[in-house]
Amino acid sequence: MTVVDAPAIALSAPVNLRDLGGIPVAGGAVREGFAIRADDLSIVTEEDAARLVAAGLRAVVDLRSSDEVALTGRGPFGALADVTYHHVPFLASIGDGIDDIELDQSSFAGMYVRMFEGAAAQIVTALAIIAYTPGTVAFHCAAGQDRTGVLAAAILLTLGAEPDDIVADYARTGENAAAIMRRIAPIMQPLMARYGLDLDDAARAAARAEFSPAPMRGLLGALTTRHGDPLAPLRAAGLTDALIGRLRERALAA
Template identity: 65%
Template sequence: MTVIDTSPELDLSPPANLRDLGGIAVDGGTVRPGFAIRADDLSLTDPASAQQLVAEGLTTIIDLRSGDEVAVTGRGPFGSLPVTYHHVPLLTSIGHATQAVAGGSMTIDQSQFESLYIRLVEGSAAHIVTALGVLAYSPGTVAFHCAAGQDRTGVLAASLLLALGADPEAIVADYVATGRNSAAVMARTRQVVGPLIARYGLDLDEAAQQAARAEFSPAPMRGMLAHLTESYADPLQPLREAGLTDGLVQRLRERAAG
């Protein structure tokens, strides 16, 4: 697939849901700042913000979006900066996935995303392991993102933190930190996500209004983690069956510890 620079019709802005995983408690200590950052759509980043991230040590981007999303935006300003790019899609279509979560409804309810997260960690385990390999062996800071930096990004962040030995509640706390950014994220990404999910009869405007009325729920991530704990002797088993080795886990822990 050809990866283009951002379409000139798109509005570019600083990421609204970017945060460093540094400081999260894991086995043996805490994640060091500058190891990994999670974000909403980095292809929509304005040039000044992109250059600042590179100046601060960003060397690598893992793009978890589907091919139809990437076809709209490309890499954005990062396409002309010294950043290694990996496209590791966790979904084949954002529209199909959101339609499955919504069921017969015309709107999307974040609190009901548990089944999507379980499907991602089990069905896209090989892609998650690929992303973990990039995190383990890339120099400098690695950023990973989807559209909102919530669902696909949240599942990869949870997988990484599980491999590092984080407590489930620390993983949930990292996940729910997205809640305070939800309105800004929707405003920023609607120009790409809105038209794509509208093809499937879903309304992003109604979803935004619903999100504004409701508290961001920890239930989907807590439910996914409970499922992994209850269904497998090792919650990392789906990833281990897809190629996650003890050596890769050790390398991640060394990188995260600095």
């Protein structure tokens, strides 16, 4: 099923899409067109999809759970032969861990740590796709904040970015928080309601507080404290020096 077959779902431009290009890493800075992070790409307009492909997009890594994908399918990208689609869910179900999630975004560090460690094999899979795709790779979840933020952190850690630069990239999502909530609410509200979470409550909580960089700082600090090398969980799940080298080569190549 694709989103085109579901007229109740309105297509719209992404509101939390950005290129990782320009972020300082070991040996230089990430080049433009290496990887882009985004909110839900399954509900983009056909025009937006075509623009991304024209700019060099060749693969989409969908980090959403199977229950989310069942609602929208792949969207317009599913019909484009030039783009490969990879479903690499960081959660088996959107309901996983919901009982542990408070509505305060500043409290999400523990969730990020559990995700980084628990989905380490999926993170390595996503890194391999990014490393070997001959073109731009876009990765996304629903909001482009949590699962997408964890993968962005993994990419940047692998490339040798400093913690402050990883946190700064994460914090940019705060500029888009209200627009993200408006865009994803029609899809996520009924889905979250299945698990007893009211997205309206989450939106009101987000509106009352500034977006906090604390969860990403907490993730990076916890990885160092628990493992010494923050990449240790990924190395245990199959991240090799060869893959790291390939990622760095692709990220820094002119």
